[in-house]
Amino acid sequence: MIKRNILIASAFFSFSLGLAQQYGGMWIPTELNEKEMKDLGMKISAKDIFNTQKPSIKDAVVQFNGGCTAEIISPKGLLLTNHHCGYGQIQAHSTVQNDLLSNGFWAKNMSTELPNPGVTVDFIVDIKDVSAQILESTDNLQEQDLAKKIANNIEVYKNSQKIESYQSISVKPMYYGNKYYAYVIETYKDVRLVGAPPQSIGKFGSDTDNWVWPRHTGDFSMFRIYADKNNKPAEYSKDNVPYVPKHYLPVSIKDKAENDFTxxxxxxxxxxxxxxAIAVEKIMKEIDPARIAVRDVALKTLDEKMRADDATRIKYASKFASVANYWKKWIGEVEGLKKSNAVQKKVMYEGSLIAKNHEVKTTLDQLNKLYNDQAPYALNNAYYSEVIRNAETFALANLYSNYITSLEAGKMDEKGTTAFKTKLTSFYKDYSAELDSKVTAKLLALYANKTEAQFLPAGFDKYKNEAQNIVSFEELSKNSVITGRSQVNGAALNGDIEKAFSNQDKLIKTIKKDAVYQLFMSIKDTYMKTADPQFTGLQAKIDVLQKKFMAQQISTDKDRKFFPDANSTLRVTYGKVKGSTPRDAVSYDYQTHLAGVIEKYVPGDYEFDVPQKLIDLYNKKDYGNYKDKSGDVPVGFTATNHTTGGNSGSPALDAHGNLVGLNFDRQWEGTMSDINYDPRFSRNIMVDTKYILFIIDKFADSKWLIDEMKIVK
Structure with a gap:
């Protein structure tokens, strides 16, 4: 239960009220907190940021491949995003013989830029508040009836709008469904790799430095958008031409100073x-620790093999980085929630709401009961979900399980089967059955030891011994068709997939008899019977009350300016360039430099090696226009912008709208800002534009790219 230490909470709450940006903010660009932005130093207007009547900064910002952000920095569609956002594409073009991850890649001209099938960028053309239309006739509806009516209203709205053939409309809920917004999206499908530094620059510090400040990572890569001859979206074609943007970002190489607006x-x-508060407490004490435990086992097993074998390193590079990213984030989140007294802070805020509106107490009492009732099911959900994600052999078994279910229900047509085979081919490409046999064996032991007996299949105690599992599961894996180590219809699923699917009835029967598949299904069936219905049923009730609680917060707290939670829609966050003092006697400056890269240099190390050419440039002090007043090249900087996943690759802009940095991370002590933004600790981390241009110009000898840009000196 929550320890309601009111004295501590009250002191902290009073202290935090006195700080600027108390709650952070991820603002819908049509509803910016313009006054505070200008008070903090912004020189442009909200209309310069988002405008549908004339070019504005929003026309230079895109969602990159459905996840990260990117920005246009030249009149020829040159795109800048993070190295880790383009990592999958860099990996896809890499082989042991031509390792672009290790060596980097720089196109010498447009004709040598590399296509990336399936990669897209999305522009937001317009944003509209459509709450009235979507919530029409929903006042007295509950749960399933409400969801059905809203879904119908969304379809009616979409069908009423006239858009171009290459556009789409997405309607998103905000404030837990109290409001709805429509986004008109324009998608471009021909995106080519232009340049990427070697991972010894783009991923410098790798997992050790991930989420950590001071940071010295040149986390950037470059792509280009191509369009048809009319500048409209088109599938990849050699006849396509560089996209001409409505707006592109000038790139600033001015020095930064603490408290500069960004x-x-x-x-x-x-x-x-x-x-x-009860939800935050559960995340901090139960859910995050469970997720961390599972990924800790998987990562240690993968890392051991990746360090010893280059082929495995390349095959697993992108997946390892993805798994490690949130593993470390959750560790920092737990520590940050504790350090910032997040639960007590929430308790105090809830008390202030109750004092103004006693109905809030009824809502919170109900939420407290529901979260406590859900706790054992939520914990099992966390372990189960993470085990199935990180034990890739079980992830494969789950894919087959879902396919067989759809097939037997008559919901799988030829098109669906083709899509499934394509998905399998992609999965097997970067899957090692032998390596994952060890990962899965270890995670079986963790699941058996950490999960309450009521959520486990009968006789599951035999999987508690990790060493024994490694031997027994390897035997199962070697004789399994789903791992690709045994054949069906005369072919392996990870080899000739068409032949393996040539007799589908036989394939399905063989999979169902597969020992690995049967083991997975025993775990899945038990979870689906003993935990999932209870977890999802209680979550549905929590969601209804959370919507009510959100509405009560907005109606009760008249002094607070609210912004909606992030949901992968376009947002603006703002703050100031600033260092931090995260712990007693520890102070961080806001800026790092190239000298710090050299200080961290460990020859031949997986994480801290440095290319010889970069060392030579440092020794010669051959910095060109890219040094700052210290005489060194700035590498990274921190500010108080409120960011999260998806902001990777986002442009960091100055008071005039010039690009000054590329967002790529957060400071570990402030990763709890997804749940509890704390202005004392929450810092986003950005690559300095001076370092980006320095690497392009001096290291990569790709001045032709610099010549495309508008440089603000």
């Missing part, structure tokens, strides 16, 4: 700033 424009993924 704002970040991008597509933050997901935050939950308005949860009740």
């Amino acid at each position: 704002f970040v424009f991008g597509f933050p993924g997901r935050t939950t700033e308005y949860l009740p």
Whole structure:
């Protein structure tokens, strides 16, 4: 239960009220907090940021491949995003013989830029508040009836709008369904790789430095958008031409100073700033620790093999980085929630709401009961979901399970089967059955030891011994068709997939008899019977009350300016360039430099090696126009912008709307800002534009790219 330490909470609450940006903010660009932005130093207007009547900054900002953010920095569609956002594409073009991850890639001209099938960028053409239309006739509806009516209203709205053939409309809920917004989206499908530094620059510090400040990572890569001859979206074609943007960002190489105004424009993924205290406590004490435990086992097993074998390193590079990213984030989140007294802070805020509106107490009492009732099911959900995600052999078994279910229900046609085979081919390409046999064996032991007996299949105790599992599961894996180590219809599923599917009835029967598949299904069936219905049923009730609690917060707290939680829609966050003092006797400056890269240099190391050419440039002090007043090249900087996943690759802009940095991370002590933004600790981390241009110009000898840009000196 929550320890309601009112004295501590009250002191902290009073202290936090005195700080600027108390709650952070991820603002819908049509509803900017313009006054505070200008008070903090912004020199342009909200209309310069988002305008549908004339070119504005929003026309230079795109969602990159459905996840990260990117920005246009030249009149020829040159696109800048993070190295880790383009990592999958860099990996896809890499082989052991031509390792672009290790060596980097720089096109010498447009004709040598590399196509990336399936990669897209999305422009937001317009944003409209459509709450009245979507919530029409829903006042007295509950749960399923409400969801059905809203879905119908969304379809009616979409069908009433006239858009171009290459556009789409997405309607998104805000404030837990109290409001709805429509987004007109324009998608471009020909995106080519232009340049990427070697990972010894783009991923410098790798997992050790991930989420950590001071940071010295040149986390950037470059792409280009191509369009048809009319500048409209088109599938890849050699006849396509560079896209001509409505607006592109000037790139500033001016020095930065502490307290300079900055704002970040991008597509933050997901935050939950308005949860009740009980929910935050469950995340901090139960859910995050469970997720961390599972990924800790998987990552250690993968890392051991990746360090010893280059082929495995390349095959698993992108997946490892993805798994490690949130593993470390959750560790920092737990520590940050504790350090910022997040639960007590929430308790105090809830008390202030109750004092103004006693109906809030009824809502919170109900939420407290529901979260406590849900706790054992939520914990099992966390372990189950993470085990199935990180034990890739079980993830494969789950894919087959879902396919067989759809097939037997008559919901799988030829098109669906083709899509499924394509998905399998992609999965097997970067899957090692032998390596994952060890991962899965270890996670079986963790699941058996950490999960309450009521959520486990009968006789599951035999999987508690990790060493024993490694031997027994390897035997199952070697004789399994789904791992690709045994054949069906005369072919392996990870080899000739068409032949393996040539007799589908036989394939399905063989999979159902597969020992790995049967083991997975025993876990899945038990979870679906003993935990999932209870978890989802209680969550549905929590969601209804959370919507009510959100509405009560807005109606009760008249002094607070609310912004909606992030949901992968276009947002603006703002703040100031600033260092931090995260712990007693520890102070961080806001800026790092190239000298710090050299200080961290460990020859031949997986994470801290440095290319010889970069060392030579440092020794010669051959910095060109890219040094700052210290005489060194600035690498990264921090500010108080409120960011999250999805903001990776987002432009960091100055008071005049010039590009000054590329957002790529947050400071570890402030990763809890997805749940509880704290102005004392929450810092976003950006690559300095001076370092980006320095690497392009001096290291990569690609001045032709610099010549495309508008440089603000």
